[in-house]
Amino acid sequence: MVYTNKAYSFIYLEEKIMKVITVKNQLEGAKIGLDIVSEKMAAGAKTFGLATGSTPVEFYNQIINSDLDFTDKTSINLDEYVGLDGSDEQSYRYFMSQHLFNEKPFKANFLPNGKAADLDKEVKAYDEIIDAHPIDLQILGIGQNGHIGFNEPGTSFDVTTHVVDLTQSTIKANSRYFANEADVPKQAVSMGIASILKSKTLILMAWGHEKAEAVKGMIEGEVTESLPASVLQQHDDVIVIIDEAAASLLN
Numbered sequence: 001m002v003y004t005n006k007a008y009s010f011i012y013l014e015e016k017i018m019k020v021i022t023v024k025n026q027l028e029g030a031k032i033g034l035d036i037v038s039e040k041m042a043a044g045a046k047t048f049g050l051a052t053g054s055t056p057v058e059f060y061n062q063i064i065n066s067d068l069d070f071t072d073k074t075s076i077n078l079d080e081y082v083g084l085d086g087s088d089e090q091s092y093r094y095f096m097s098q099h100l101f102n103e104k105p106f107k108a109n110f111l112p113n114g115k116a117a118d119l120d121k122e123v124k125a126y127d128e129i130i131d132a133h134p135i136d137l138q139i140l141g142i143g144q145n146g147h148i149g150f151n152e153p154g155t156s157f158d159v160t161t162h163v164v165d166l167t168q169s170t171i172k173a174n175s176r177y178f179a180n181e182a183d184v185p186k187q188a189v190s191m192g193i194a195s196i197l198k199s200k201t202l203i204l205m206a207w208g209h210e211k212a213e214a215v216k217g218m219i220e221g222e223v224t225e226s227l228p229a230s231v232l233q234q235h236d237d238v239i240v241i242i243d244e245a246a247a248s249l250l251n
């Protein structure tokens with residue numbers, strides 16, 4: 001894979017290599033993300049794992065403004081809030097429609113149904129969707145507490161799709177999208193760590209000082225369920241794209 005004119009480093013983790021690309025800003029990082037998507041599509045990638053949150057917004061803009069055609073591709077999102085319908089402006093389905101799907105049509109877009117009457121059935125159905133569409137490239141952000149998807153600290157690395165009780169720190173961090181903190185749902189349906197690790201390639205992006213500690217733990221810390229993103233050290237094809245602020249605590 002070629003990252004033209006970009007400073008990047010390889011972090012050797014026993015026999016695994018985590019590629020860490022440090023960029024000046026989100027725009028530069030988003031463009032590298034687009035290059036990787038484009039290469040993967042040329043190599044036959046059919047299924048893309050997508051994330052919500054502020055992190056991938058510029059990356060989605062780059063996709064929208066590209067000439068890449070996703071009409072024969074499938075997307076599978078990481079998570080959805082419990083209790084929110086896809087038409088609710090705070091739902092992740094709505095977010096994805098606004099930030100990507102309305103402008104870049106796919107063959108199919110899967111997100112968990114946060115309004116499912118039977119959540120046990122919903123998580124099983126979502127696992128079946130993931131099994132039927134192996135993810136070629138998964139996009140990830142990282143929470144300030146090291147969560148990936150909505151897998152909060154303490155989540156077993158072995159779980160597949162599950163219902164999550166959000167931590168107070170995540171509720172607080174995500175309250176910026178709601179009129180007030182009390183409106184933030186307390187639960188979400190999330191792809192599990194085991195499902196995320198099945199993806200062939202993962203790109204994790206992080207911007208800003210607030211993410212620096214989690215990024216350091218993910219790359220340089222021990223692999224621990226207390227910092228879910230640290231599990232990425234065990235995957236053999238992870239590309240981390242971070243700005244200088246998010247990289248600022250790395251050795």
Ligand SMILES: O=P(O)(O)OC[C@H]1O[C@](O)(CO)[C@@H](O)[C@@H]1O
Pocket residue numbers: 051052053054055056078079140141142143144148149150
């Ligand atoms: O990108 P943000 O808004 O900082 O959020 C961090 C992470 O938390 C989540 O919103 C929770 O799933 C992720 O989608 C995101 O990657």
